[in-house]
Amino acid sequence: MQTETSPSGRKADSPVTPREDSGVSANIAATAPGQLRVIKRNGTVVSFEASKISVAITKAFLAVEGGTAAASSRIHETVAKLTEQVAGTFLRRMPSGGTVHIEDIQDQVELALMRAGEHKIARDYVIYREEQSRKRAARQALSPATQKAAGGITVIQPDGSRAPLDIERLHTIVSEACADLSDVSETRILDEALKNLYDGVTATELSTSLVITARTLIEQEPNYSYVAARLLCDNLRAEALNFLGVAESATQADMDRFYAEALPAYVQRGVELELVSPQLADFDLERLGQALLPERDLQFTYLGLQTLYDRYFIHSEETRIELPQIFFMRVAMGLAVEEDDKNARAIEFYELLSSFDYMSSTPTLFNAGTLRPQLSSCYLTTVPDDLRGIYGAIQDNAMLSKFAGGLGNDWTPVRGLGSYIKGTNGKSQGVVPFLKVVNDTAVAVNQGGKRKGAVCAYLETWHMDIEEFVELRKNTGDDRRRTHDMNTANWIPDLFMKRVFDDGEWTLFSPNDVPDLHDLYGTAFEERYTHYEEQARAGKLKLHKTVRAQNLWRKMLGMLFETGHPWMTFKDPCNLRSPQQHVGVVHSSNLCTEITLNTKANEEIAVCNLGSVNLPQHIDENGLNLEKLEKTVRTAVRMLDNVIDINYYSVDTAQNSNFKHRPVGLGLMGFQDALYKQHIAYGSDDAVTFADRSMEAISYFAIEASSQLAAERGSYSSYEGSLWSQGIFPIDSLDILEKQRGADYISINRDATLDWDSLRATVKAQGMRNSNVMAIAPTATIANITGVSQSIEPTYQNLYVKSNLSGEFTVVNPYLVRDLKARKLWDGVMVNDLKYYDGSVQSVDRVPADLKAIYATAFEVEPRWLVDAAARRQKWIDQAQSLNLYINNANGKKLDITYRMAWFSGLKTTYYLRSLAATGTEKSTISTGNLNAVSAEQSGGPAPVPAACSLDDPDCEACQ
Template structure:
């Protein structure tokens, strides 16, 4: 690029920096041809007195707004973002000098962080020179634009002036150091952890990324609590919720024990106001403590559906009604028994009771729950219960589904499947899940359950030929389990009950992300038998080696305190609990039972000891999935092009795998506007081959049984649960009821959000559309369209922050479980 090129742009004010030198490093490696357009569009946002940071933003946004036209702009935007980070943190303007300065300034970064109160003195246990030499600046090139932006906005440490003090490789090394200082060889282990994270092969949960290496190691993402039926514990619960939220934890709170409205209070002969007002207090606490910018505290209530006030509980998320009996911030979930599901199938009666009169129901499950529940029902019919309600089970289930359609709540979860299949249920009944429905742990007054999570990026474990690199995946699983186990010893939960649980149970949750991407790259439709079998094979392998790694750690470090009496101590692995569930349920669990690995020899090792009470949980990974540049959790792609809002900003999601396929066919340029105009759905675009349409469906086009089958195959091997989003095109309530009944029959433990396909889409605003052809309109409408087409040219407007107004918006953006990411 020449100075002459720059002068040809519509720049009317003197730039405070040499723009050519500023952008030149980003325009290498085949990106040179994009320089002229980049400068031309960025210059539209310049003004007198513009500073360096704003120039960087204009350049980045100019690149980002063109990603939908050419995916090379994503690489360009990412490189421009990296250069801006290097200038801010390292004071350098190019990649080569940045690589040098990263190593040169690493010790200064650590020293400054320790003296500034951001980093722990324990970071001094390392050989900083050795770690600096191990840094891999070249791995910064692995980030997409969304990935680098999300990482820096959410996880980078900042000084008092809010200026970043970390580059991406410092973040990964800080996390690695913060999780290895208890090792006999901390330098060696930290480097091994670092290499995995730096290569985006696995990424810890958000709380770990924020707080690892810090003075206070608040590293847990997930907490589970139970609220007891007395005012002292209710007050303590509010206090604990505030403390856990401040520590960036997401909370699941069981509230079934709270007595019903109108229930007698013996101490003063008055009557209870019921659970709803107390849930509103918790909701207000969550809203008060939420902190934007990095992570927000959040909470989900869990209630069993035999509670007398369950109808009022279902109304908590409705827009209409008394605001003091609504929860505007907290989420809600229902905890269903097998007894209820059988009564739904049989169209039987369902009874609702005051927990004050039926205190033992909450801790019973399986056949014991069914027997005791029927005894209470018989007592109710005999007039021996103070109060009860009676309704058809199918009608109550229909009300849940209607509420789920309208308000995305309550989430549907299954108590008996969770408890009967739990391998750690020797320490008590599991009364609910967490904020994202993937963690299942028991709690009581002395224990707030804690789970520490991480997700493996499956897409980074594909070989050049497209197959999975099983040796690499085994290494990631084994090392990931060790990293999570270290986290337990280093972790400092903010309340004593959480510390107690963490130290005695050592619960961890290793998950996966990128499943949909490996389906695509293997050429499988998400809802195909090939995809189901691959999901089964991958999760069996992950489960096997996670269990193996924990058994090895038990030999090296000792078993967890509550191992005796657990399912593990009997030699059970998650697969074995399917038989236990069938026996308790009295009917088949409809999931494929095939397996490929030598589980018998592993059972013998498990029986000797396990280091961790739990090992596996698949989180939604909405934010770390963005960092990794892959599909989230086990979900399909929402669409082939869409916009996503996060706390870190608004980003365009474009499926690069699809673009590459269409480029191979030579039709990308022809169909890209059609893809945008059809909201990322390929079905109506004739030029795209049928096999690609099947492989690259949007989420609403995936068959409902595909969502259930993929989750069922994975759940077969997972000892905790799976955050299973559902995207449905149908609005038929009976059909949706059938889908959720099928999910229960196939052994799913939990589901997460239900997203319904919108009936209407917003009108496109960034495309030239001939509506007389598209809509069949004639007359004045057609004439106006023909004479005044909407323009998307660069000259029309300056590159303000991209709005992607023509892109569909993932509904999950309004409902993200921010604390599990």
């Protein structure tokens, strides 16, 4: 019997070779060689040798029990008996001689082990046979030419040594990568990859060849994205496990054992290298290691895992020391470190994160469990109107950005161009020169060296500098008064929108002349503003300017179309619906327009802590699974609340604000995927209804979870006097907005399905742990990690190349492919058609009408559907949502209608305007299979007119 390695591929503790006469009867030893012959798997026939059975069984025992002196005696006696039994079986069957197949002999060895009660040995022997079978399959799966080529290849190992190409292990890795995936071929991957190899190839190049081969096939079959991810994971295992001293390499099957060993080794090395907090060593690492679930490594798409590898995994001198499940456990431990039962909570948090049911925001994933856990996502500041305060605010920006925070600055208090400066008896240069400094600071101080610094400046529409402010992103004009790298947003009072609707005049002021306007909203603002207008007309305010409201509105829209900025955000609904209006004013939103929290110069920098529910993970055959969603939200809110206490605060005023109000922002992602799973078109009443019902459920469970935390931990300190304490929930605050704005200027659906009265009673009795609990962020990178569509976005294209900081990735809509396969329409022709039509199915004649409706892309969905769905969500949210608006063939009229509709529908904010790019996917790739070679500018990404509006804008990732 031929045995190249021991069972399970493990080395014996010491080589023990049985003697020729070790217990085998003289009769067997004498008669077997001449009378029995063995047919090997390659068809050759050799003499039957009982000693080979003895050797094979001995190796099986040594692999499990080792070669100690105590074990040696038992092994020797047991092997002798078993060998005699196996050999005797064939002699009795064929006393006159004959032939027996080698598989029959191995079957008898298994049977003998089981009958002898050696079940553990038998199990390992079975595993060993399966491994050998896979190795043989590997050789047989390859074409003869490839087998021949592989035979002449040696591989340069990381230590510089050479070794023959291990085709059997290669096949094992590819086989594992393809396991349980339909319509993928391991043979195809091996054949194609080996064609590109040469003698002397490095181990890294060998692994890369496998990954690249799988990548090129993604456009034909989305499941190859999972294959590529699993092949990449093999590289990660070798890198991390070798660094940690656990193993030189490992297959996916090996990780059942190695993950548990790797976690304590990781914590020890991480603490030694000052990369993770020493607090992690206080956990029960053995218990947590056993809780790791290796099979969850198989959930990743290639884009998701590559993103984690490039930008999230902790590394030492460019060597990643984390693996996916250790990464999630590190984050979970970091969030549970102050829990009473921190081990149980860490496991609870890990299971939620690693399942992809929920994902923390990027700063939390970066920094949880490290020496400086800056876990919060967004910081909102108000800049005061004095030089020391202005540069203090810019310094705050630098410190907050250094530790991966996205910034929103309220610049409205700073006096306008031409206003009087008493201290110098001169005139001010206005806001714009300071914004140039802010822009350059964001470039100079990026987010921990991991992504670009990102900041957004907000200015109210009545500010004297508003006309120059809206031109900050232009590529023409005085470059000293331009900011090409930062974002800008209009902070628009309702009164201005009313003047636009009524074609009235609008007056611009310098805030040092009208200082109270900054803190007023609703009818109080309207009364005071009209008072100042009267003073200006009477000549009592010298510095002012009167313009036609519609002209300024058109300029704002024109710059938005031309440069992508400033974004449109609305001051009054943000304040009138704020639960915290009793203690302060919302002066701006954040970098991504979803956070609406109070700020106060020199006293409070608002902080928000974000995370997102993965909505399609909560969809089953019956639609939205409320029971699962409630469980997810309950744990997620607890994790978010923990962030506030654990977080590292680089600025004291941020800590003051966060401890006082404890706001969090639970959002969602994968809205489009959730629609696909239910076969609902984005542009439909059903989608709008689903947006309403799903957000209602998240809102209900989030408020309930915060109230339950209040019962356990106490309400936040500024709770009394809040809308919560008055029994006014987000859905109820619509009444306040309508009353203050006027019924003629608002139209909002008020339908509800859950028992809100009961929840109001609960909150009244228990209070709230958090001043704010909901906000829908862009989720740019965490959606990539979990393999779903971003946030509430419609699908950009059904086939395109995504470009981000990790490279370029083919993205194909797996739901479309699934449905086309079901109707036998998915083939190479369809792939070519999708490329030709830039990922659209609308012009492909053989695609049925119902699928064309479901798989309409972002620019094929009328903007009103985006606004309608957003309005239904907004009624349930105590903060806001990052709402991108897609407009095909945008013009002034379309923009005017869309943004008026957004305000009229009660939205608090909007985000990027995206218009269709002039270029599309390069057609030369149609038949070459080289879609990954398409450049970012040719990828068909939304390159509006503003270059800043690329689909995966790094600025978006500052929130998530």
